[in-house]
Amino acid sequence: MKIIGINASPRGSKSQTKKLVKAVLDGARSQGATVELVDLCRLKMEYCNACGICYERGKCVHKDDLQTLYKKILSADGLVMGSPNYFHSVTAQMKTMIDRMADAVHCQLLTGKYTVNIATSGGPGHYKQVLDYLNEIMLNFGSFITGSTGISAREGVKALANTGAKAFRLGEILANDISKKKTYSKQNIRFKENRKYFQDLVKLNKNEWTNEYKYWDKLNWK
């Protein structure tokens, strides 16, 4: 069982987000998972330029660090996504990574995976804006959401310890969800709707999005 944690704070060892992502990974490791923590801000990543080549050929034109990370994401069983709140959203690095995964939405490439989302903020409760965003994005990629947690930096040492413990517990649950192939019925309804929506979209763009058409065709549009 492989779980990748992605920390999108640029603050290295000072980052609260990184500490919480690590806590989730520690919890998962305690249940037997193999874990890896990626500092997204250390990677070289180009912006998506909307060329549509990934839709057509299944490969991005940019040869950068995201190629390797994307492969790791697609081969992982579980993901931990962590970002601070920067102006009511994820950091630019996290957004850049998400934009580069547009084909994962069209083909629902994270189907069968499980995600825990982590966020932090300066303002009280503002981390929830980021959790809502990440929960929505990861569901749209097809991944189950095991859970999410976050904290505001001003909440103090005790609250941070509590959130750290919650993050560790979420890591344990993440590993158990993966090994038991747990399903979340409400999320399954959403996946069914999404698959239909994106299959219809790919059919509409059949002549340009050739790789995506072939992908769904191979799955018999299921």
Ligand SMILES: Cc1cc2nc3c(=O)[nH]c(=O)nc-3n(C[C@H](O)[C@H](O)[C@H](O)COP(=O)(O)O)c2cc1C
């Ligand atoms: C450029 C920038 C924008 C920010 N915007 C917000 C914001 O809109 N709302 C908020 O609550 N905190 C905001 N913050 C504060 C961070 O979310 C907060 O310090 C967070 O805990 C940092 O996480 P880290 O320790 O993992 O780096 C911002 C910080 C920076 C540097």
